[in-house]
Amino acid sequence: MAPGWPAVLTEGDVRLRPMRRSDQRAWMNLRAVNAGWLEPWDATSPVPVQGPRPTFGQFVRSLSAQAREGSALPFAV
Template identity: 75%
Template sequence: MAKGWPAILVDGPVRLRPLRRRDAQAWLELRAQNAAWLEPWDATSPVPVEGPRPTFNQFVRMLSAQARSGVSLPFAVDHAGELVGQVTVSSITYGSLRSASIGYWLSQHVAGRGIMPVAVALAADHCFTALGLHRIEINIRPENGPSLRVVEKLGLRDEGVRERFLHIGDRWCDHRTFALTAEEVPEGLLARYRRTHPSP
């Protein structure tokens, strides 16, 4: 197994864990219920994909293989025992860069409760400690208000706009990049967040 995987990260009712095949029904229902909420921000391929879409089991196997090889950490997000979203650490790079990107989605029915800032902080702290990374970044569409609030609450640095950064829908879309290095949070990102947002 790769460094730092598998892992279960917990803070109060928020738990990050590996996505499992038995999550299929809950995950598929959640994505269907949140299609209008999530699809405007979902990355797509600029090259037409032929053939049937992968099954959920194939999707989980692909994510698990990426995790075992050390290039990604695909976490399911549970809140009070209910699957409510996903956090994925991707593009994990070592060497002189030691960096990764974090992406996330959350069901609309629990948005605004402080779940995702805690989940992202747990993932970032895991990157800095268990993986020994130096930098994490999050790329967000400028129009995506709920995602922007997550990085604002966490106090990540705004590094500006990357033009035509990611393909979404039928076009290349600008994204704002937010970043954090280990030196900025020697006590951990979650601890810094908790100083101004105590757990309920």
């Protein structure tokens, strides 16, 4: 496990914490409301992706695993 993870960072009124599966509704709403702005920044693949897209729970588990390895800092604001 990466030292210091999971971590919660707070400065004034801003708090960063690890993402949770319970963030799904807020995440999906924010993605929908900001779709036009986010689209140019969304990751793409040079080859078609096969199979179903991961669920939000799978997405969060993947980010958490990367955080434990020390290769990502998947914070929610």
